[in-house]
Amino acid sequence: MFICVNWSYNLGVFTKVGGQMKIGVPRALLYYKYFPLWDAFFSELGAEVVLSPQTNKRILNLGTEAAENEVCLPVKVFYGHVLSLKDKVNALFVPRIVSVEGGAYTCPKFLGLPDMIRALDVDLPQIISPTFDLKLGLWEFYRSVYELGGFFTKNVFKIIMAFQKGLNKLNSFENLLHDGHLLNEALTGRFSPAPRGPLRIGVVGHPYNIFDSYVSMNLIERLQKKDIRVLTAEMVSPEIINEIVSNLQKKLFWTYEKDVVGAVFHWLDTRAVDGIIYVLSFACGPDSLIQILIEHEAKEKGFSVPIMPIVIDEHSGEAGLVTRLEAFTDMISRKAVKEKS
Amino acid sequence: MKITFPHMGTLDIILSDLFTRLDVDFVLPPKTTTKAINLGVKYAPEFACFPLKVTIGNLIEGLEAGADAVVMVGGIGPCRFGFYAEIQNKILHDMGYDFEMITLEPPMADIKDFARKCKKIASKKTLWQILQAVRIVWKKAVAIDEVEREVLKRRAFEKNSRDTTVAHKKGLAVLKEAITPYEIKEAREKALSLINEVEKDLRRCPLKIGIVGEFYALLEPYVNFDIEEYLGQKGIYLERAVYLTDWMGPSKKNSVMGIDSDELAKAAKPYLSHFVGGEGQTTVGHIVKFAEEGFDGVIQLLPFTCMPEIIAKSVLPKICKELDIPVLTLIIDEQTGRAGVITRLEAFIDLLWNRRKKKLSAVGC
Numbered sequence: 001m002f003i004c005v006n007w008s009y010n011l012g013v014f015t016k017v018g019g020q021m022k023i024g025v026p027r028a029l030l031y032y033k034y035f036p037l038w039d040a041f042f043s044e045l046g047a048e049v050v051l052s053p054q055t056n057k058r059i060l061n062l063g064t065e066a067a068e069n070e071v072c073l074p075v076k077v078f079y080g081h082v083l084s085l086k087d088k089v090n091a092l093f094v095p096r097i098v099s100v101e102g103g104a105y106t107c108p109k110f111l112g113l114p115d116m117i118r119a120l121d122v123d124l125p126q127i128i129s130p131t132f133d134l135k136l137g138l139w140e141f142y143r144s145v146y147e148l149g150g151f152f153t154k155n156v157f158k159i160i161m162a163f164q165k166g167l168n169k170l171n172s173f174e175n176l177l178h179d180g181h182l183l184n185e186a187l188t189g190r191f192s193p194a195p196r197g198p199l200r201i202g203v204v205g206h207p208y209n210i211f212d213s214y215v216s217m218n219l220i221e222r223l224q225k226k227d228i229r230v231l232t233a234e235m236v237s238p239e240i241i242n243e244i245v246s247n248l249q250k251k252l253f254w255t256y257e258k259d260v261v262g263a264v265f266h267w268l269d270t271r272a273v274d275g276i277i278y279v280l281s282f283a284c285g286p287d288s289l290i291q292i293l294i295e296h297e298a299k300e301k302g303f304s305v306p307i308m309p310i311v312i313d314e315h316s317g318e319a320g321l322v323t324r325l326e327a328f329t330d331m332i333s334r335k336a337v338k339e340k341s
Numbered sequence: 342m343k344i345t346f347p348h349m350g351t352l353d354i355i356l357s358d359l360f361t362r363l364d365v366d367f368v369l370p371p372k373t374t375t376k377a378i379n380l381g382v383k384y385a386p387e388f389a390c391f392p393l394k395v396t397i398g399n400l401i402e403g404l405e406a407g408a409d410a411v412v413m414v415g416g417i418g419p420c421r422f423g424f425y426a427e428i429q430n431k432i433l434h435d436m437g438y439d440f441e442m443i444t445l446e447p448p449m450a451d452i453k454d455f456a457r458k459c460k461k462i463a464s465k466k467t468l469w470q471i472l473q474a475v476r477i478v479w480k481k482a483v484a485i486d487e488v489e490r491e492v493l494k495r496r497a498f499e500k501n502s503r504d505t506t507v508a509h510k511k512g513l514a515v516l517k518e519a520i521t522p523y524e525i526k527e528a529r530e531k532a533l534s535l536i537n538e539v540e541k542d543l544r545r546c547p548l549k550i551g552i553v554g555e556f557y558a559l560l561e562p563y564v565n566f567d568i569e570e571y572l573g574q575k576g577i578y579l580e581r582a583v584y585l586t587d588w589m590g591p592s593k594k595n596s597v598m599g600i601d602s603d604e605l606a607k608a609a610k611p612y613l614s615h616f617v618g619g620e621g622q623t624t625v626g627h628i629v630k631f632a633e634e635g636f637d638g639v640i641q642l643l644p645f646t647c648m649p650e651i652i653a654k655s656v657l658p659k660i661c662k663e664l665d666i667p668v669l670t671l672i673i674d675e676q677t678g679r680a681g682v683i684t685r686l687e688a689f690i691d692l693l694w695n696r697r698k699k700k701l702s703a704v705g706c
Contacts, residue, residue, distance in 0.1 A: 070651045070672065096615060105419035105618070112617040112652035119612065119659040131615065250427040250444070253418030285421050285648040288389040289428050296431040311388075 021047045021152070023128070024089030026081030027054065029074055030097060030110070032183060032207040033256075036173040037166040038093065044162035045152040050089050052081040055214040059084050064314050066120055073281040073313050074208045075109050075116075077215060082117055082124075091126045091151075092117075098133035104255045105135075107286060177234040182220065184211045197227035199333060202267050204233045204260045205279030205287075209312065216279060217318050219310075219325070226329055231273055233263035240266050248293075254286045264294050268301045275306045275332040277325075282313035306332060342366065342441070344462065345403030346412045347396035348373050350560035350585055351489070354517055355482045362474040363463035370403035373563040377402055382675045384432055391644035391674045392557035393425055395564060400429060404438045412462060415446040420618035420649055477522055479586070484529040486584040486597040488512050491536050493581060496573030497547040500540040506570060508535045545576060548693050551631035553582040553624045554642035555650050558673055560585055565642055566679045568671075568686065575690060580636075582627040583620065600630060608633075612656045621649030625656060632664040637693045639666060640686075645674035667692060 023042055025031060031051075042049050052059070055077055063080025082092060094114045099105050109116075114129035130148040134141050142160075149159030176186040185191050201223055203210055210216050210232065223230050233241075241262030245252055252258050260278075267273045278294065280287040291309060298307055308328045310321065344367040346356055353369055360367045371377070373395060381398030400411055411433075416423025426444040433440065443462060448455040456468060463471050488509065496505040512532025519528035550572060558565050559581060572579055584597040605626030606616070613625045628639050641657070643650035657668055669689045671682060 068651060068655045070646065071655065098615065103417075108419045108618040108621065108648040108652060111419065111615050112613060112621065112649075112655070115613045115615070116652060116655040119656040121658060121662075249430075250415070250424070253423060283388055283646045285390070285646065288386050288646070289393075289421055289424050292386055292428050292431055296435060299435065 021091070022050050022089045023047045024050045024052070024085040024092045024125070026078055026085060026092070026094070027052045028078040028081045028212070029113075029208050030095070032187070032211055034170065035187060037170040039166075040169040041149075041162050041166035042093075042152075044165050045149060045158065047152060050085065052085045055080070055212050057214075060214065060314060066122075070283060071116075072109065072283045072285075073215065074206065074212075075113075076314065077208075077212065078113070079117070079120070082120075083122065086122070086124050089125055091128050092124065094127050094129045096129050096131045098131060099135040100132070100255055102135055103251070104253050104258070106255055174234075178237055180231075180235050182211075182230065183207055183232065183234055184213075184220075187211075195224050195227045195229055197229060199227075199275075199329070199336060200229045200231055200273045201329070201332070202231045202233075202263065202273035202276045203279065204263050204276065206256060206281070206284075207232075207234065209279050209281055215312060217312075217316065217321050219277070219279065219321070222322070222325055223329070228329065231267075233259045236263045236266050257286045257290050260287075260290055261293060264307075265297055268297060268305055271304060273305060274336055275308070275328060277328070278307060278309045280309060280311050282311050306335070342410045342464075343368055343408045344410045344412055344443075345370055345400065345406070345408035347399040347403075348561065349557060350562070351482075351485050351513075352560075352585060354485065354513070355478060355585070358481060358517070359474060359478045362478065363471060364465045365463055368403055368406045368408040370399045370406065373399060373561060378675055384436060386428075388646050389428075390421060390647050391564070392422070392555075393428065394675065395557075395561070396425065397429055397432060400433060401436075401438075404433065404440055408440065410441045410443060412443050412445065415444040417447060417450050418618065422619065477525070479590075480522055481516060481519065481525050482586045482589070483597065484525055484532070485513065485516055486586050487529065488516070488532045488536065489584065490581070490597060491533060493569060493573065493579040495536055495539065495541070496570070497576050497578040498541040498543060498545055500542050502574055504539045505536060505573070508539050511535055547576050547578040548638070548690065548697065549578045549580070549636045550693070551580050551582065551627065551636045551639045552642065553620075553627045553631075553639060555620055555644055555647050556583045556588045558642040558644050558647075559583050560588070564644075564673060565671075566677075566682050568640070568642075568682065571683065571686065572690075577690070580631070582624065600627075605630070612660050613653065617649050617652045619647070619649030621653045624650060624653040625660065628657075628660055628666070628668060629664065632660070632666040636666065637697060638689065639668045640689070641668055641670045643670070643672055645672050667696070
């Protein structure tokens with residue numbers, strides 16, 4: 001049986017010899033963007049999707065030990081998830097997502113991610129790393145989809161259908177977000193009643209920082225416990241974001257930073273929130289510059305909405321965050337009371 | 342309109358020459374020093390990469406000296422460098438400077454915009470005249486880089502310390518004065534012969550080290566603590582992966598270094614199979630090439646938090662293991678001290694000598 005499995009590996013086709021094919025998806029980075037798509041796609045093609053557990057201390061430690069010192073926290077967390085998954089699966093899914101729209105990249109780290117994982121000095125299962133680059137056009141994109149599906153079946157029709165099903169899942173997931181549901185709730189399907197308090201705080205930053213409750217130290221839950229309504233960039237409709245971003249002096253060439261800039265500018269314009277918390281990870285390249293754009297815009301708008309940047313890394317302490325959150329929320333509620341009277 | 346621009350290695354010589362030819366009024370900011378770095382660190386975002394901080398320092402000094410326009414190069418990503426001009430514009434305006442930012446975006450992206458900006462900088466000349474001037478200055482830039490390449494190679498053999506550096510300075514002065522293409526050619530020969538005439542000890546068998554990394558950290562001697570001169574005087578034969586013209590010119594043909602970018606991508610493929618912005622993939626390619634050519638070691642220079650180079654650094658363990666080549670990574674930012682860098686370099690050199698001795702004794706020498 002072993003030989004048989006090996007032989008099929010060489011062909012690049014996983015057969016169901018010896019049970020269902022297990023494909024590991026690390027619960028980090030772009031999991032928070034595209035998991036519904038991947039999940040539906042792989043399940044439809046007959047693979048079992050194995051998710052790594054929620055980030056915990058062990059995973060973070062695994063990641064920080066294995067990764068280079070200088071990479072940003074989310075990538076270290078990704079390393080940790082890969083290492084915690086490696087013995088439980090037949091293959092790991094580490095896609096190289098170069099661009100998801102014309103004329104913009106994701107982030108250099110995503111471009112090099114599969115190579116960085118392959119350079120790890122440990123025994124890893126096979127790494128499935130198709131390259132998705134929408135800048136090259138739809139034809140190339142679907143070729144990558146076919147290549148990915150080719151690991152499971154050679155039936156083009158089946159692959160396209162599975163992908164279409166994945167896209168539908170992704171669409172309904174994104175619709176949930178635009179309707180105002182929090183990302184982690186939309187992902188898990190467990191919705192809890194939102195707070196009804198008068199204060200609204202916008203939390204922006206990369207979803208893999210904000211919605212990883214270990215990394216963000218339960219930021220959102222903490223705010224909700226104070227009866228504060230939390231808004232995130234995912235809730236702002238893409239049309240609004242695109243319109244704001246197209247008015248920028250220089251076109252932004254990072255897709256995921258567009259959401260941050262668009263949401264913050266929109267909130268500053270409409271005053272839809274009473275305060276903004278901007279979560280950045282230390283050593284994040286795009287964030288370091290986007291911060292300036294946001295501060296500049298806030299200055300021009302006369303600081304109508306207070307903004308607090310929170311920089312997180314593996315050394316961030318919970319007590320520090322709690323203190324800053326309390327000071328910020330107190331300040332905002334005082335401001336709100338003052339403006340009312 | 343008085344133009345200023347940031348420093349980067351010999352860029353000031355080349356741009357001064359070009360602007361003089363085009364009759365453009367410009368101010369050269371003082372050479373990069375601790376003052377510029379401190380200014381930049383004060384006003385730039387905390388974990389932006391180091392070149393942004395230094396160039397902001399340069400620009401502040403340039404604007405203080407009376408400039409009212411800044412020329413910067415743009416980009417289309419994914420490296421942060423493409424966004425520098427925009428961020429510098431915002432920071433400097435927030436600081437209260439009144440100036441115009443002229444960002445030269447890559448001509449491949451928008452050729453009309455590029456031409457318009459060129460015309461704006463050199464308003465007294467026609468586009469044809471600009472093109473001619475650029476062509477001549479380009480020759481000069483290549484000549485300067487070629488002289489530099491020879492300096493790096495030959496410093497290891499000099500009998501009296503600093504002789505090559507002095508000859509290099511003299512050569513640069515000669516090149517600076519050259520105006521017509523013929524004069525540039527003559528000046529190049531002159532500079533090369535000046536370096537050639539330095540008294541040499543050819544019996545030496547120096548260590549060979551390749552220098553790779555992010556272009557700004559490689560090209561700006563004040564930022565990299567002039568490690569090239571330090572290593573050269575330690576008797577080390579150096580080759581550098583990126584020269585100014587390699588960085589400025591069309592990426593297809595690597596004129597000074599002599600390696601095609603496709604060839605580099607091919608060499609890097611087993612370790613880093615996709616372009617990651619900046620010099621990430623070329624760094625890996627160069628390391629592989631240096632290993633193949635039998636270099637004793639490689640030094641990688643990068644500014645703190647540089648994204649493409651960190652990706653390259655992450656795949657280094659695999660390269661070092663498979664190709665058996667030691668790589669020393671030096672990360673530079675405003676906190677880096679010269680003494681720390683020198684200590685690490687000394688340790689690295691010792692390690693390389695020991696390795697060589699071991700190799701020689703293994704073959705029975």
